[in-house]
Amino acid sequence: xxxxxxxxxxxxxxxxxxxxxxxxxxxxxxxxxxxxxxxxxxxxxxxxxxxxxxxxxxxxxxxxxxxxxxxxxxxxxxxxxxxxxxxxxxxxxxxxxxxxxxxxxxxxxxxxxxxxxxxxxxxxxxxxxxxxxxxxxxxxxxxxxxxxxxxxxxxxxxxxxxxxxxxxxxxxxxxxxxxxxxxxxxxxxxxxxxxxxxxxxxxxxxxxxxxxxxxxxxxxxxxxxxxxxxxxxxxxxxxxxxxxxxxxxxxxxxxxxxxxxxxxxxxxxxxxxxxxxxxxxxxxxxxxxxxxxxxxxxxxxxxxxxxxxxxxxxxxxxxxxxxxxxxxxxxxxxxxxxxxxxxxxxxxxxxxxxxxxxxxxxxxxxxxxxxxxxxxxxxxxxxxxxxxxxxxxxxxxxxxxxxxxxxxxxxxx
Amino acid sequence: xxxxxxxxxxxxxxxxxxxxxxxxxxxxxxxxxxxxxxxxxxxxxxxxxxxxxxxxxxxxxxxxxxxxxxxxxxxxxxxxxxxxxxxxxxxxxxxxxxxxxxxxxxxxxxxxxxxxxxxxxxxxxxxxxxxxxxxxxxxxxxxxxxxxxxxxxxxxxxxxxxxxxxxxxxxxxxxxxxxxxxxxxxxxxxxxxxxxxxxxxxxxxxxxxxxxxxxxxxxxxxxxxxxxxxxxxxxxxxxxxxxxxxxxxxxxxxxxxxxxxxxxxxxxxxxxxxxxxxxxxxxxxxxxxxxxxxxxxxxxxxxxxxxxxxxxxxxxxxxxxxxxxxxxxxxxxxxxxxxxxx
Numbered sequence: 001x002x003x004x005x006x007x008x009x010x011x012x013x014x015x016x017x018x019x020x021x022x023x024x025x026x027x028x029x030x031x032x033x034x035x036x037x038x039x040x041x042x043x044x045x046x047x048x049x050x051x052x053x054x055x056x057x058x059x060x061x062x063x064x065x066x067x068x069x070x071x072x073x074x075x076x077x078x079x080x081x082x083x084x085x086x087x088x089x090x091x092x093x094x095x096x097x098x099x100x101x102x103x104x105x106x107x108x109x110x111x112x113x114x115x116x117x118x119x120x121x122x123x124x125x126x127x128x129x130x131x132x133x134x135x136x137x138x139x140x141x142x143x144x145x146x147x148x149x150x151x152x153x154x155x156x157x158x159x160x161x162x163x164x165x166x167x168x169x170x171x172x173x174x175x176x177x178x179x180x181x182x183x184x185x186x187x188x189x190x191x192x193x194x195x196x197x198x199x200x201x202x203x204x205x206x207x208x209x210x211x212x213x214x215x216x217x218x219x220x221x222x223x224x225x226x227x228x229x230x231x232x233x234x235x236x237x238x239x240x241x242x243x244x245x246x247x248x249x250x251x252x253x254x255x256x257x258x259x260x261x262x263x264x265x266x267x268x269x270x271x272x273x274x275x276x277x278x279x280x281x282x283x284x285x286x287x288x289x290x291x292x293x294x295x296x297x298x299x300x301x302x303x304x305x306x307x308x309x310x311x312x313x314x315x316x317x318x319x320x321x322x323x324x325x326x327x328x329x330x331x332x333x334x335x336x337x338x339x340x341x342x343x344x345x346x347x348x349x350x351x352x353x354x355x356x357x358x359x360x361x362x363x364x365x366x367x368x369x370x371x372x373x374x375x376x377x378x379x380x381x382x383x384x385x386x387x388x389x390x391x392x393x394x395x396x397x398x399x400x401x402x403x404x405x406x407x408x409x410x411x412x413x
Numbered sequence: 414x415x416x417x418x419x420x421x422x423x424x425x426x427x428x429x430x431x432x433x434x435x436x437x438x439x440x441x442x443x444x445x446x447x448x449x450x451x452x453x454x455x456x457x458x459x460x461x462x463x464x465x466x467x468x469x470x471x472x473x474x475x476x477x478x479x480x481x482x483x484x485x486x487x488x489x490x491x492x493x494x495x496x497x498x499x500x501x502x503x504x505x506x507x508x509x510x511x512x513x514x515x516x517x518x519x520x521x522x523x524x525x526x527x528x529x530x531x532x533x534x535x536x537x538x539x540x541x542x543x544x545x546x547x548x549x550x551x552x553x554x555x556x557x558x559x560x561x562x563x564x565x566x567x568x569x570x571x572x573x574x575x576x577x578x579x580x581x582x583x584x585x586x587x588x589x590x591x592x593x594x595x596x597x598x599x600x601x602x603x604x605x606x607x608x609x610x611x612x613x614x615x616x617x618x619x620x621x622x623x624x625x626x627x628x629x630x631x632x633x634x635x636x637x638x639x640x641x642x643x644x645x646x647x648x649x650x651x652x653x654x655x656x657x658x659x660x661x662x663x664x665x666x667x668x669x670x671x672x673x674x675x676x677x678x679x680x681x682x683x684x685x686x687x688x689x690x691x692x693x694x695x696x697x698x699x700x701x702x703x704x705x706x707x708x709x710x711x712x713x714x715x716x717x718x719x720x721x722x723x724x725x726x727x728x729x730x731x732x733x734x735x736x737x738x739x740x741x742x743x744x745x746x747x748x749x750x751x752x753x754x755x
Contacts, residue, residue: 067718068715071719088461089718090718092718093718093719095470095471095473096470096471096473096476096719097473097476098473098474098476098477117461117462118462119460119461120459120460120461121458121459121460121461122457122458122459122470123455123457123458123459123470124458130461130462133462133463173607181698182698182700182701183700205456205469207469231592232592232607232608232609232610232612232613233591233592233597233610233612233613234613235612235613235701236591236612236698296462296463298461298462298463340462357463361463362463362466363461363463363464363466365466365468366459366466366468366470367468367469368452368454368469368470368471371717371718371719372717372718372719374717375712375716375717378716379526379700379712379716382700382701382702383524383701386613386615386701388615389524397524400497400504401497401498401526403497404496404497404498404724405498405717405721405724407448407496408448408449408493408496408721408723408724409448409449409452409719409721410448410449410450410451410452410487411452411454413451
């Protein structure tokens with residue numbers, strides 16, 4: 001009897017919970033969301049979509065091409081989208097063009113569930129709300145390291161030593177994996193490595209690059225040393241293609257994105273015995289510095305400028321509903337990312353991101369010309385990696401390509 | 414034909430050409446002369462989940478004022494054409510003074526973005542085009558000789574490489590040449606070299622792209638030649654047979670001369686197409702080892718957060734000039750033929 005009573009109460013509470021979790025928006029308006037396309041964002045966007053109802057219209061566009069259309073889409077008046085889901089890198093073009101509006105008033109009115117760490121303040125004004133963190137982290141096969149008496153590597157020097165041991169013992173021929181595909185991936189790998197040196201990317205107060213130095217050369221040499229322990233197709237490796245190598249047990253140590261880790265440790269996946277032994281740690285440091293060689297990223301949303309106040313209020317409320325603690329109450333959603341929202345407790349997949357944060361990793365710079373340096377790096381380092389030119393020459397080419405682009409864009413005189 | 418009638422006939426297409434060809438080219442040329450205004454920067458404090466940092470930021474309002482005053486941007490003349498991303502005369506001068514051998518000079522110039530792209534584009538154009546013409550011709554001869562019953566299916570299968578979307582076709586091949594794919598692994602076993610990778614070595618990447626280009630384009634030449642073969646005059650052919658000409662002699666002295674104008678046509682189309690090579694580079698992820706002029710334009714527009722319109726426009730103009738230079742000999746030849754006939 002008591003049991004039955006208890007369960008009835010539980011059901012009633014459950015119902016009440018469900019009822020209070022309904023999306024209720026004050027006022028009418030149109031919510032139009034532009035977002036990147038991956039699982040964690042989809043969880044957020046699809047929750048916001050449930051706010052559609054009387055007087056509130058919700059349309060969403062989830063596309064990997066979001067970065068290329070966002071500036072044009074928000075330039076029109078009224079803007080084609082009210083909400084742009086962005087990351088620290090992709091918010092910059094919107095700020096440059098002045099296409100997003102401060103959200104201080106809306107946060108005061110509707111943002112009770114937000115934590116202070118979620119607010120992205122530029123010059124004191126809240127220009128974006130972050131809801132998840134992302135960074136690269138070190139993935140390793142605990143069983144293989146154990147069996148061969150290797151400690152979890154804390155530095156890249158350790159990573160290379162571990163790879164050598166695995167090769168010598170005949171466990172694997174090419175135990176390492178990192179996304180060295182020329183373009184965005186290779187550029188990001190260099191930026192991560194260079195971050196570990198603690199040196200600045202630009203000369204103070206200017207857009208002149210400062211990577212053409214000893215730290216830059218050392219970072220490149222370290223990448224080359226890692227590359228020598230990777231498979232023959234290393235120059236086409238990217239984060240999308242890592243999984244088959246991992247599941248085929250061809251790789252024992254990998255640097256990979258936190259937003260993809262869930263798939264690697266999924267014990268219901270294709271290779272549960274490997275997933276079980278896949279463990280996560282903070283990114284290694286190198287060269288005697290103690291900064292993890294990685295950049296920290298956040299994903300969040302910004303509010304378009306050229307929209308009516310009604311649409312702005314409705315859009316903000318829809319996003320607040322999407323980001324309420326209910327989002328991370330579902331363990332499956334909670335496991336998708338390192339959420340920054342209220343009520344989230346870290347899961348194994350996000351350990352690495354928080355470990356990086358704790359160890360003092362820095363965010364990816366929000367400097368307007370950082371993207372150009374990133375592109376120049378991605379285009380000019382491949383020849384060095386393949387042994388066709390020296391590190392100094394590769395950096396010289398990068399600086400030349402960047403300077404040309406930054407001059408054309410008006411950042412360098 | 415009176416001039417007036419002629420004008421009435423030509424006017425619609427003349428208007429269309431003006432609207433869809435001349436105007437866009439004109440606007441691209443105009444665009445290539447301007448660059449972005451100098452950015453007005455302010456220093457601001459940015460705070461987020463990872464703490465606060467002081468960062469420089471574009472003053473959007475001040476920039477808007479500049480853009481309203483001069484929407485096209487800052488006039489830069491031919492500066493974009495000569496910067497180190499394009500013709501790079503300055504850097505060539507530097508390389509000239511510091512390099513000691515011709516080889517060293519050549520290597521360093523070929524490392525400049527535009528020249529690197531140009532050399533691959535030209536190599537691709539001049540290797541793929543003749544191979545396509547020859548291969549297409551022989552496929553056409555072969556198909557023409559087989560009996561009618563299986564001709565249809567054979568023609569269909571010969572056309573498949575052209576029917577497949579270039580990007581998809583190159584992706585399929587890309588996975589096959591992976592060191593774990595059927596071709597890649599097969600080659601490793603054949604040469605007994607486990608570190609052999611078609612994707613890593615520049616030479617092998619170039620060869621892969623050439624082979625792909627020939628595979629993809631051969632059906633075009635085949636179709637044109639096959640159509641031409643249907644019209645080869647049978648009486649000339651028969652009299653050649655009566656005279657005792659071998660199969661090869663008949664091809665050499667009857668078929669080839671008859672198909673020559675078609676070969677000019679195929680060459681013209683292929684030169685234009687191959688000079689614009691782009692999809693295979695993306696499909697094969699070959700950016701590290703091979704870039705083309707079209708790829709440079711793409712990366713200027715899509716590479717960074719803000720598109721570099723002036724750079725892309727300058728490369729487009731240079732590509733157009735390149736196409737004109739390439740086609741001139743073929744066009745002169747066609748013009749001469751035309752005059753001879755008239």
